[in-house]
Amino acid sequence: MMNRRDALARVALLMGGTLAAPTMVAFLEGCKTSNDAANTANFAFSQDQLNLVSEVAEIIIPKTDTPGAKDAKVGDFVQKMLKDCYYEKDQQSFMAGLEKLEEKNFMKVTPGEQTALLAAAEQESTEELKRIGEERSNAKNAGQTYQEPGVPFFRLMKELTLLGYFTSEQGFQQALVYVPVPGRYDGCIDLEPGQKAWAL
């Protein structure tokens, strides 16, 4: 009934082309059992973990001439999303990544070392995603169903940070330009140098 058809491709288009594939899988496949839902509902960060997640989010999206991830309370958002919207396996892969940062004393090392730790975490996630993609395609070719593992830590962290920040009031209205009631559609206009993207 709707022009939305081909929901995935269209959603992807609206969200800016490439929507995070593994998260989309997590969002679009099957249902959790009630049991699973009950387990995931108990998910919570400790205060230290919340601080750590908030810090990582701020390094991904720092305060510049516009608000940063901390201003937009992205740490709380990540916790809420993991609790309410994700599978237990995703919660586990996320917590495993977080523990690795804790082991490296992330909150106490220098900013330069923090950046290096996150760059390494990103590299690790990228490699893991590549491996998962190969396993998925091998399974498909062999006619087997593939048990998707949890989304790798940094990937999940980055996706949720971007979502949490750019859909926050600060992100929507300051990092991007939000026009609640455009009132018209101009199909082809000049882009001003440095112009921000429309929110939505």
Added chain:
Amino acid sequence: MNLNTKAKQQATYDAIVVGSGISGGWAAKELAEKGLKVLMLERGRDIKHVVDYKTATLGQWEFEHRGRVDTMAREEYWANFRTGYTANEEHRYLFENDKENPYLETRRFDWIRGYHVGGRSLLWGRQSYRWNEADFEANAKEGLGTDWPIRYKDLAPWYDYVEKFAGISGSKEGLDVLPDGQFLPPMQMNCAETKAKQDIESKFAGRKVIIGRVAHLTQPQDFHTELGRAACQFRNMCMRGCPYGAYFSTQSATLPAAQKTGNLTLIPDSIVSEVIFDDKAGKATGVRVINQNDPGDVKEYFAKVIFLNASAIPSTTILMSSKSDRHPNGLGNESDQLGRNIMDHHLGVGANGVVEGFEDKYYFGRRANGIYVPRYRNWGNDKRDYVRGFGYQGGGGRQSWGRGADMPGFGAAFKEEISQPGTWTMNLGGFGEMIPDPNNRFTLSPDQKDKWGMPLVVFDAAYGENEKKMRVDMMNDAAEMLEAAGVKNINRYNDTEKSPGIGIHEMGTARMGTDAKNSVLNKNNQVWGAENVYVTDGACMTSASCVNPSLTYMALTARAADHAVNELKKQNL
């Protein structure tokens, strides 16, 4: 006069309309404007125009999960969740909780419902296309299904009529395959789409790229304004309900028009369980209704004429549940066609890619519309190894922050970059015709019932070989056209996991035909053997075309309402 007679008199109207969605709204408007006292019954709750669109003006940050689907909603809206968008937080309140309204699947069918006043007229994609002459002739020519008892010329004046009232924006193109209509000014294409149009049309004879024809007021006429409707504001938040009444819905258009006559009574929360048929008189006398908030509260309403507009599956369910000596297998079911030939449009196939250039160009406003490529396969001299055809809906746009997840890096420069518009991308998504197959059907469960005691619907449907063959072209042609338009990094897709229903265009199950032996409805949408019952929603469709169906439901409904009133005048009903 005794009490019972008085009560019956109070529950008696000239006409009963079951359902308040796109076709029900039209039936109520037309019958009321022609002077009939009309009762409109809606199974779901009332939704008042504007005031009940509770999410219509919220910012994204005001949604608990910023629009995403949480675990509990994923479980409760399990069928909606399959679509990838209808269960989203922004508009979930207008879709049905599937756990509370369960159905069964022998073969999978994605059944997406909107049980409330206005039905899915609040939720539709608003794409509005006429069928063409060949669409009505194809079944007879190919020996598929049964012949339509009407032709394009029978419906053409009614298309004119409903387009004008609804307000359809679009461009006149002079195409046989996609007849022009009564249009408001078209929306604009963006820079990338305009270039794609030029490239594709110059490289492929017979193919056109046009702006979508859509039921939005781009330039309201006086009669639109009088109903309280205003011009489209390009917010693209349509599925939350439009506070401007800018797109056609029951609430924005047909309901206020019907109410203006003083002839309409609307009762929500009323689930029609069956049509009451009088064997002796040989006609229907009324309907039986269950209060959705109190299953023990059963009422009867009476009328000379009954319009079933509950949407395809529920309208047919009502016919199936209406058994009498004269109609032992369900109303109008002498042919055993009731419940058969479920159709939808098949989609989830096409291509997308990256558009080079236009870095210094952008757009303003959020256009709730895209581009459209009318059917060209099996048209004119083109012959394929399948029958029928497909169109494309698509569009171009600049990437937003979402691309950041796939980009390496983080920090201030990264933030700055993804806060600006990214490269242009373009998508062409196919929209194919599904042919009628009597084995694609639904039945009613013999033992499982919902909380109102109504038997559960059991679906048993799948795409056939014709659809599968067509999809190969749908994918490859999209890629070929994008390539011709200079699009790079082309990604072809053909989601073979998709099931019927996902297009949310349920059609068939009580088809129109030429004879009681091959169909449920005659050429005027009257039930065979119960001629004062009309069915004018998707259930009546004899074939599916490849274009969005709602405009055709509107035209069929206005035509049938005109017929019903004329027949009443002649005392034929």
